[in-house]
Amino acid sequence: MRSVIDTLDLSVEEIDELIATALDMIQNPAAYEQACKGKKLATLFFEPSTRTRLSFEAAMYELGGHVLSMPDAASSSIAKGESVADTAKVISHLADIIVIRHPKEGAALVAARNASVPVINAGDGGHFHPTQTLADLLTIYQKKGGFRHLTVGLCGDLKYGRTVHSLISALSRYDDIHFVFIAPDELQLPDYAKRNISFSQTNALEEALPRLDILYMTRIQRERFQDKTQYERLKNSYILDADKMKLAKPDCIVMHPLPRVNEISVDVDRDPRACYFDQVYYGKYMRMALILKLLNGTTDGKAESPAQEATRACANPRCITTAEPGLPPLCKRGEDGKTRCLYCEAEVGG
Ligand code: NCD
Numbered sequence: 231m232r233s234v235i236d237t238l239d240l241s242v243e244e245i246d247e248l249i250a251t252a253l254d255m256i257q258n259p260a261a262y263e264q265a266c267k268g269k270k271l272a273t274l275f276f277e278p279s280t281r282t283r284l285s286f287e288a289a290m291y292e293l294g295g296h297v298l299s300m301p302d303a304a305s306s307s308i309a310k311g312e313s314v315a316d317t318a319k320v321i322s323h324l325a326d327i328i329v330i331r332h333p334k335e336g337a338a339l340v341a342a343r344n345a346s347v348p349v350i351n352a353g354d355g356g357h358f359h360p361t362q363t364l365a366d367l368l369t370i371y372q373k374k375g376g377f378r379h380l381t382v383g384l385c386g387d388l389k390y391g392r393t394v395h396s397l398i399s400a401l402s403r404y405d406d407i408h409f410v411f412i413a414p415d416e417l418q419l420p421d422y423a424k425r426n427i428s429f430s431q432t433n434a435l436e437e438a439l440p441r442l443d444i445l446y447m448t449r450i451q452r453e454r455f456q457d458k459t460q461y462e463r464l465k466n467s468y469i470l471d472a473d474k475m476k477l478a479k480p481d482c483i484v485m486h487p488l489p490r491v492n493e494i495s496v497d498v499d500r501d502p503r504a505c506y507f508d509q510v511y512y513g514k515y516m517r518m519a520l521i522l523k524l525l526n527g528t529t530d531g532k533a534e535s536p537a538q539e540a541t542r543a544c545a546n547p548r549c550i551t552t553a554e555p556g557l558p559p560l561c562k563r564g565e566d567g568k569t570r571c572l573y574c575e576a577e578v579g580g
Contacts, residue, residue: 232527233342233349234520237360237400245400248364248523249371252515259292265522266295272325274317274341275352276303276332281488281510282352282362286329289517298325313554318345327525330354333453334550336573340557348524355548356390356454357574362487363396364520365513366446369505372512373483374443377404383438385412385468386448386493388419393487394448395423402427410438414467416460417450422575425565435468439477445470447486447493456547471495478503485509546576 234240240248255262271290275283287297300306308317314332318341321328330341331352338351338358353359370377382401384394388411401407402425409429411419418431432438439445447470455461470484475498478484486494486506498504543559544551550573551557560572569578 231342231346231348232524233338233345233351234360234524235338235342235349235351235354236358237363237396239360242403244523245364245367248516248519249368251519251522252368252512255292255515255518262293262518262522264294266290266293266525269293269295269327269525270325271295271297271327271329271521272321273297273299273352274306274321274328274330274332275300276306276308276330276337277353279331279352281513282331282359283329285365285510285514286350286352286361286517286521289514289521292514293518293522295521313556314340314550315344315554315557317341318349322346327521332550333548334553335546335548335575336550336571337554339573340550340554348527350520350524353392354550355392355574356395356451357392358396358399359392359487360396360400361517361520362393362509362513363400364516365509366393366397366485366487367400368512368516369485369509370444370483372508373505377401377407379406380443381408381410381441382444382446383410383412383435383442384419384446384448385435385438385470387417387450387454388413388448389417390451390454391448394419394446397446398423398427399425410442412438412468414464417464417467420575421566422564422570422577435470436474436477439474439482440479442478442482445478445482445484447484447490449486449489449491449493454548466492468493469495470498472497472501475501475503542579544571544574544576544578546571546574549574549576 322345329350335355335357338354342349411431450465483505564570
């Protein structure tokens with residue numbers, strides 16, 4: 231069954247196809263009003279969400295389909311101790327497609343491996359968030375005309391920022407993309423997210439800003455810190471304001487997956503280079519295109535990733551294997567030659 235856990239589950243050609251469909255949906259919404267008639271989408275959100283969940287729900291309604299959703303995680307059987315694997319098996323009998331958000335890294339993959347309908351990852355802990363990336367890609371396509379020859383600055387919480395990890399993985403397949411990682415040392419990118427890319431690192435936003443074609447700001451995510459004093463120390467690391475925007479190129483776009491806390495001051499909203507509310511607009515159409523593609527698809531998806539028994543369990547405390555009983559510790563060989571947990575991609579020792 232075809233599921234989307236990582237942006238790399240979609241080929242470059244499929245991303246092009248989704249963009250073309252989304253743009254056609256914007257032009258001709260009436261043509262898609264019945265496209266998913268009689269189909270049901272279940273949203274399983276075990277973490278807070280405003281735009282992602284409502285965007286999926288709005289997308290399904292615009293396609294003429296139905297939505298099954300729980301008010302919150304506390305009212306689901308997960309609160310009684312049901313596993314993600316069992317939940318996915320159960321919901322497969324009730325819905326045609328599942329959208330899941332969960333605080334544990336790798337949870338969406340567990341759902342996909344157990345569901346008999348397509349699963350879309352709407353965020354698994356600090357790991358991946360591929361449909362935010364689809365929203366980001368259509369925004370970049372519309373504002374920059376494509377995905378080549380770009381210097382992309384990513385600023386803020388790059389360690390736990392799942393939107394950042396998914397965006398890097400998607401853009402890494404295009405020519406002449408250079409990333410600038412702007413973060414405090416403690417919040418720099420995990421190394422699994424650095425595959426096959428050209429990048430530089432800095433702590434200083436002002437130093438990087440003049441070189442950027444895209445500045446992607448992110449929130450320092452309080453809920454991901456085990457050490458709250460570290461959060462307090464880092465929370466105000468970067469604040470983009472109208473004054474700093476004077477350093478940016480005239481055509482540098484500013485993106486943010488939202489919600490923002492204080493990392494972009496509201497005086498930037500009036501700047502024509504600010505695109506973060508456009509991302510929300512485009513996100514709904516990309517989700518419509520993705521839902522339609524997965525519901526119309528056959529079981530032609532990419533083969534399940536090769537896995538083998540790990541010699542040692544995953545040590546990442548945020549990994550789904552630490553929370554889900556009965557999950558075998560599986561691993562895979564990364565492109566960097568390191569052995570990584572199949573679910574959360576943390577390095578696993580031998
Ligand atoms: C992001 C997320 O949930 O990862 N929000 C979103 O989906 N648009 C970013 C965040 O929570 O900071």
